[in-house]
Amino acid sequence: MHLTLEFGGGLELLCQSTKIHSVDVKPKPGEDKLTMRDLLVWVESNLIKERPEMFMKGDSVRPGVLVLINDCDWELCGSLDTELEEKDNVVFISTLHGG
Amino acid sequence: MEEGGATARPRRATGRLCSTCNQRKAALKRPKTLEQICRECFYSVFEDEIHNVIMDNNLFKPGERVAVAASGGKDSTVLAYVMSELNRRHNYGLDLFLLSVDEGITGYRDDSLETVKRNEIEYGLPLKVVSYKDLYGWTMDEIVKTIGLKNNCTFCGVFRRQALDRGAALLKADKLVTGHNADDIAETVLLNILRGDIARLSRCTFITTGEDGPIPRCKPFKYTYEKEIVMYAYFKKLDYFSTECIYSPNAYRGFAREFIKDLERMRPRAILDIIRSGENFRTATSTKMPEQGTCERCGYISSQKLCKACLLLEGLNRGLPKLGIGRARGTNGLNKRVEQRNLRSERTGSNIESKQCGTLDF
Numbered sequence: 001m002h003l004t005l006e007f008g009g010g011l012e013l014l015c016q017s018t019k020i021h022s023v024d025v026k027p028k029p030g031e032d033k034l035t036m037r038d039l040l041v042w043v044e045s046n047l048i049k050e051r052p053e054m055f056m057k058g059d060s061v062r063p064g065v066l067v068l069i070n071d072c073d074w075e076l077c078g079s080l081d082t083e084l085e086e087k088d089n090v091v092f093i094s095t096l097h098g099g
Numbered sequence: 100m101e102e103g104g105a106t107a108r109p110r111r112a113t114g115r116l117c118s119t120c121n122q123r124k125a126a127l128k129r130p131k132t133l134e135q136i137c138r139e140c141f142y143s144v145f146e147d148e149i150h151n152v153i154m155d156n157n158l159f160k161p162g163e164r165v166a167v168a169a170s171g172g173k174d175s176t177v178l179a180y181v182m183s184e185l186n187r188r189h190n191y192g193l194d195l196f197l198l199s200v201d202e203g204i205t206g207y208r209d210d211s212l213e214t215v216k217r218n219e220i221e222y223g224l225p226l227k228v229v230s231y232k233d234l235y236g237w238t239m240d241e242i243v244k245t246i247g248l249k250n251n252c253t254f255c256g257v258f259r260r261q262a263l264d265r266g267a268a269l270l271k272a273d274k275l276v277t278g279h280n281a282d283d284i285a286e287t288v289l290l291n292i293l294r295g296d297i298a299r300l301s302r303c304t305f306i307t308t309g310e311d312g313p314i315p316r317c318k319p320f321k322y323t324y325e326k327e328i329v330m331y332a333y334f335k336k337l338d339y340f341s342t343e344c345i346y347s348p349n350a351y352r353g354f355a356r357e358f359i360k361d362l363e364r365m366r367p368r369a370i371l372d373i374i375r376s377g378e379n380f381r382t383a384t385s386t387k388m389p390e391q392g393t394c395e396r397c398g399y400i401s402s403q404k405l406c407k408a409c410l411l412l413e414g415l416n417r418g419l420p421k422l423g424i425g426r427a428r429g430t431n432g433l434n435k436r437v438e439q440r441n442l443r444s445e446r447t448g449s450n451i452e453s454k455q456c457g458t459l460d461f
Contacts (some may be wrong), residue, residue: 009173009329010341063360066329073127073330076115076135094341095173095282095329096356 001025001034001086005043011065014054015047018082023047025084036067037080048061054094064096119144126334130324130367145331150185154308158317159274160376161192166272168316169197170427170442174278176218176339177328178320182276183222186338194360197222198270201230202255203238211340218338229266231258235412247421253424254353254411261399261408267314268311275316282325282363284318288352288377293355298388298402304377310429312392312400324370326363362427 005021012019025042027034037059048055052063060080061067067074068091072080084090117137125135129144152158159165166333167182173388179197186193197216202208212228216373219226235258243251268276284304292302302308306319320328332339375459382388389402395400399406405413407423414422 008333008341010410063357063361063364064325066333071126072114072124073332076125077127091333093329093333095325096360 001027001084003039003084003087004089005047006089006091007047007093008091009066010096011055011092011094014050014052016049021047026041034084035053035080036069036074036082036090039084040080054096055092061092062096064094066093066095067091068093105445106344119314127327127330129428130326130363131322131371141327141334145323145327146185149323152190152306153319154186154324156317158276158307158319158338159191159193162194163192163273164194164196164271165264166196166198166227166267166270168223168275169215170278171197171199171214171218171340172278173329173332173339173341174280174283174320174325176214176337177332178278179218179222180321180335180337181226196226196268196270196272197226197444198263198275199226199230199335200259200266200425201232202259203231203240207241208239212413214338214340222336224435227266229262229269231262234258234262234265235408237412237415242415245415248400250420250424254415257407257411261406263316264312264314264399272314275314276301277316277318278320279318280320280325280328281370281374282356282359284321284377285373286352286359288373289359290352291377292441297382297386300377300380301382302440304374309400322371324367324372358448420458 001024003023003025005023006017007019007021015021023046025034027082028038039055040059040061041098043051056062060071067079069077069082069084070089071091115135117123117125119136119140119142123137123139123434127141128135129141165182167175167179169179179195182193182195185191190219197215197219199212201212215226215228218224220365229240230238239251239255246254255371265279270403287303288300304321306321308314309315331337359370359373366424379396391400391402393403394398394406394409395404397406397407399408403410410423414420414424
């Protein structure tokens with residue numbers, strides 16, 4: 001599944017200062033759907049190069065990291081259980097850096 | 100987590116509609132109210148709430164010169180934008196400008212100052228920069244070289260507070276506004292409880308402080324959630340700087356911040372409730388409060404002979420960088436308080452207050 005992932009608010013520093021990543025992510029073997037829960041695991045092991053604790057806490061993003069799917073707050077569309085679709089745009093923004 | 104709605108694909112339920120206008124697709128869930136609202140309604144309610152806070156608390160008078168403390172970060176960028184917008188829209192009649200402090204942190208502040216300079220042009224607000232080097236003779240880089248990474252945030256915080264006041268005075272400002280948001284204030288309430296700092300605990304929730312001093316400062320974002328500030332900046336594509344301070348990983352605040360964020364996830368109202376708790380604390384009349392005077396050396400408000408900045412500076416210049424770190428020290432006419440404190444500690448068997456804040460661990 002083709003997705004565009006965007007990191008902001010300082011999170012880009014965890015993935016070699018690249019803000020926008022164009023990626024292909026496959027659902028877990030034996031499943032036909034990709035959820036945000038799966039995507040976070042994929043991001044943590046494939047894109048985050050340092051300080052993963054700034055991005056994840058438990059099986060979700062660290063509190064204070066905002067997530068938007070196609071410019072919509074993920075809290076409105078199911079958070080971890082959101083099913084992703086082809087060409088979705090997912091944005092992660094940290095609120096934890098500076099002010 | 101979220102109730103999925105009736106349709107099979109919760110997200111693609113052709114968008115839940117905005118609970119305010121009932122026309123457009125909702126774009127975010129407000130932490131304050133849990134309402135789902137669209138971008139346009141969010142902009143209005145976000146700006147209107149800040150306008151109402153400004154009006155209800157009489158933060159400004161027409162004709163005042165107001166310095167917006169600008170770091171280039173998210174809060175102050177949104178503050179500069181919203182203040183300039185509201186000033187125009189509601190005819191506040193304020194003469195606004197940006198005030199930045201250059202701490203002298205290579206790779207951090209020099210970059211963020213570039214952001215402020217772009218804001219200067221975009222929002223049409225003049226910019227004034229004051230530096231630690233000019234004011235104190237030391238850059239933060241030099242301070243860290245001398246004292247290491249312990250307590251460096253104490254130096255930076257104390258120096259910045261005074262630098263903003265001095266900068267504001269230099270600009271002949273009547274008031275200073277800062278971008279402290281609801282999350283920051285809740286965090287400060289907790290920190291002051293953790294440190295047993297009763298004087299600050301009662302002050303930290305005031306929307307305006309220093310009204311008896313030369314430059315009152317106020318916090319129009321006192322009730323504004325950080326999440327909404329960041330969402331606003333994102334949707335409006337405001338240009339802000341978000342590299343963390345290279346010296347901050349040791350900051351004690353980080354622990355309190357994380358705790359607040361955990362609470363927020365479970366119950367977003369927790370942030371407003373902590374602020375409310377802070378507002379309603381009443382200090383027992385038997386509690387001795389430090390008396391407010393002025394610093395013998397620089398004239399800045401201080402409850403001691405020397406203000407904190409002058410004390411820290413003296414430590415640096417005399418090669419005694421621990422001078423002025425922690426509050427319970429006998430170096431600055433504090434003996435009486437230390438004795439009281441020790442008495443109290445003996446009673447409770449805990450001496451947590453006299454520890455340096457940077458060395459406290461959970």
